[in-house]
Amino acid sequence: MLILFTxxxxxxxxxxxxxxxxxxxxxxxxxxxxIRGLFAPPPFGDDVPxxxxxxxxxxxxxxxRNIDMDKEANIIDASERSSTxxxxxxxxxxxxxxNAWHRVNCKTREALRxxxxxxxxxxxxECIRAFIMDSxxxxxxxxxxxxxxxxxxLHGVCEFYNLVSVTVIESKDAESPKMTRITxxxxxxxxxxxxxxxxxxRISKEGIW
Numbered sequence: 001m002l003i004l005f006t007x008x009x010x011x012x013x014x015x016x017x018x019x020x021x022x023x024x025x026x027x028x029x030x031x032x033x034x035i036r037g038l039f040a041p042p043p044f045g046d047d048v049p050x051x052x053x054x055x056x057x058x059x060x061x062x063x064x065r066n067i068d069m070d071k072e073a074n075i076i077d078a079s080e081r082s083s084t085x086x087x088x089x090x091x092x093x094x095x096x097x098x099n100a101w102h103r104v105n106c107k108t109r110e111a112l113r114x115x116x117x118x119x120x121x122x123x124x125x126e127c128i129r130a131f132i133m134d135s136x137x138x139x140x141x142x143x144x145x146x147x148x149x150x151x152x153x154l155h156g157v158c159e160f161y162n163l164v165s166v167t168v169i170e171s172k173d174a175e176s177p178k179m180t181r182i183t184x185x186x187x188x189x190x191x192x193x194x195x196x197x198x199x200x201x202r203i204s205k206e207g208i209w
Contacts (some may be wrong), residue, residue, distance in 0.1 A: 010114045096193040097200045100160045108156035112201060116191060124157045131182065132190045133160060141182040151180060158182055162190050166200045 104112070115121065124143075131141045145151045149169055158165035167180045184190045194204075 022026070073123070081083065095193045096191070097195045097197075100162070100191060100193055100197070101200065102155050103162060104159045108152055108159065111149070111152055111205075112156050114199075115154065117150075118198060118201075120150065121157065121201075122196075123154055124154050125197050128157055128161055128182065129192060129196075132163075132184075132192055135184075137184055137186075139183075142178055143180045143182065145175060145180055154180060157197060 033065050101109070112121065126145070129142070131139075135141070143154065145154055154166050155167075162185060163182050164185055165182045167178050167182055169176050
């Protein structure tokens with residue numbers, strides 16, 4: 001006598017079974033290299049490289065581990081003081097550059113920010129920095145720059161370094177070339193920040209400041 005049993009399977013379980021069968025048919029069997037990649041590192045992967053602590057000589061490691069507490073405190077204190085000094089120098093340089101930048105006329109500042117003539121501005125700046133270092137209080141630097149926009153950039157560099165710059169016509173002739181005369185202020189001091197104008201502009205464009 002044959003007895004048949006009917007197994008009731010829910011729809012959710014049936015779909016799960018079908019999905020498992022489908023995945024098993026779609027995904028091929030993994031080879032040895034693929035299995036090795038799944039189970040790396042050991043026991044199936046490459047050997048783990050030795051750590052620096054394992055490679056260190058025992059005597060050297062003991063010296064580091066048994067260092068005198070007062071000596072350790074002095075080393076840490078010296079490191080913190082050095083870091084504070086470096087930070088103080090950076091803050092002082094940044095403040096000096098910002099103060100110099102605020103001396104520049106707003107219109108000229110915008111021209112310097114948007115200008116792609118970095119080599120021209122750098123050339124003006126190198127010339128002016130050399131003038132500040134090598135000249136006396138009554139000396140003057142004369143530059144003949146005929147382009148109006150180029151002269152604007154030149155005046156901006158002069159303002160950055162706290163100098164007086166005046167552009168005049170060399171003669172009464174209307175087509176006479178123009179000359180920019182640069183001098184140091186009588187009551188002020190020409191400043192020479194450690195960070196140059198062109199470098200500060202690059203830092204600003206990169207978003208570091």
